[in-house]
Amino acid sequence: MDKKELTAILLSGGKSTRMGKDKKKLNYKGSFLIDTIVENLARYFNEIVIVSNEVDFFKDRYNSYDNNIIIREDIIKNIGPCAGLYTGLISSSNEDNFLMACDMPYFSCQYLEYLENKEYKKALVYDNGKYLEPFFALYKKELFENIKIYLNKGRRSINGFLNEISAYTVEYEEIKNIENINKVFRNLNYPQDWKNYLEENGKRFD
Numbered sequence: 001m002d003k004k005e006l007t008a009i010l011l012s013g014g015k016s017t018r019m020g021k022d023k024k025k026l027n028y029k030g031s032f033l034i035d036t037i038v039e040n041l042a043r044y045f046n047e048i049v050i051v052s053n054e055v056d057f058f059k060d061r062y063n064s065y066d067n068n069i070i071i072r073e074d075i076i077k078n079i080g081p082c083a084g085l086y087t088g089l090i091s092s093s094n095e096d097n098f099l100m101a102c103d104m105p106y107f108s109c110q111y112l113e114y115l116e117n118k119e120y121k122k123a124l125v126y127d128n129g130k131y132l133e134p135f136f137a138l139y140k141k142e143l144f145e146n147i148k149i150y151l152n153k154g155r156r157s158i159n160g161f162l163n164e165i166s167a168y169t170v171e172y173e174e175i176k177n178i179e180n181i182n183k184v185f186r187n188l189n190y191p192q193d194w195k196n197y198l199e200e201n202g203k204r205f206d
């Protein structure tokens with residue numbers, strides 16, 4: 001698959017309160033989940049912007065890649081993923097941007113291709129019937145202006161933002177035949193989620 005004229009924005013700057021330990025440091029016997037996520041992204045995206053609250057952790061970590069990997073600290077700190085997206089969009093050199101989280105272990109290039117081939121304005125996100133999934137979704141760079149205004153009003157929720165801009169949506173019916181589509185939106189919030197993920201992948205959790 002050719003590399004995309006898209007930037008992948010990887011958010012890794014949350015508080016990991018529910019996990020009880022920093023999600024960017026989740027590893028199994030020295031094999032870090034975040035490295036697997038970056039490895040997947042590097043196959044499809046020339047440019048990857050990692051937005052983190054700990055840039056030192058990422059410094060020199062991916063030097064062996066040919067991709068343009070940009071590490072940025074949040075411009076507006078500690079207020080959640082909407083602010084992370086803001087820094088990611090400002091730092092991106094592409095009009096179209098793909099948002100990924102550091103706690104989403106599954107990746108579907110088939111779904112990425114599906115998104116890429118859809119026309120959209122502002123943002124294109126999956127509607128799971130209950131709420132809009134902000135990750136594994138596309139955002140136009142120009143949106144950073146709207147996010148700034150939204151955050152300046154004291155708003156924080158990325159879902160609130162998606163509703164406010166009337167993001168374009170993808171419905172289950174359109175994508176139900178994509179392999180493993182239900183796994184794509186799974187994220188790891190609690191220690192049990194990490195344990196389940198490892199066990200599903202044949203790794204015994206000690």
Ligand SMILES: Nc1nc2c(ncn2[C@@H]2O[C@H](COP(=O)(O)OP(=O)(O)OP(=O)(O)O)[C@@H](O)[C@H]2O)c(=O)[nH]1
Pocket residue numbers: 011012013014015016017018019023051052053074077078079080081083084085100101102103189
């Ligand atoms: N850069 C950046 N990323 C964030 C921020 N808050 C959350 N994220 C990322 O957004 C994604 C989803 O985060 P959540 O699981 O909702 O939040 P969290 O703070 O990591 O975890 P909890 O404290 O348990 O809610 C993860 O990839 C986080 O690293 C932030 O303020 N800045």
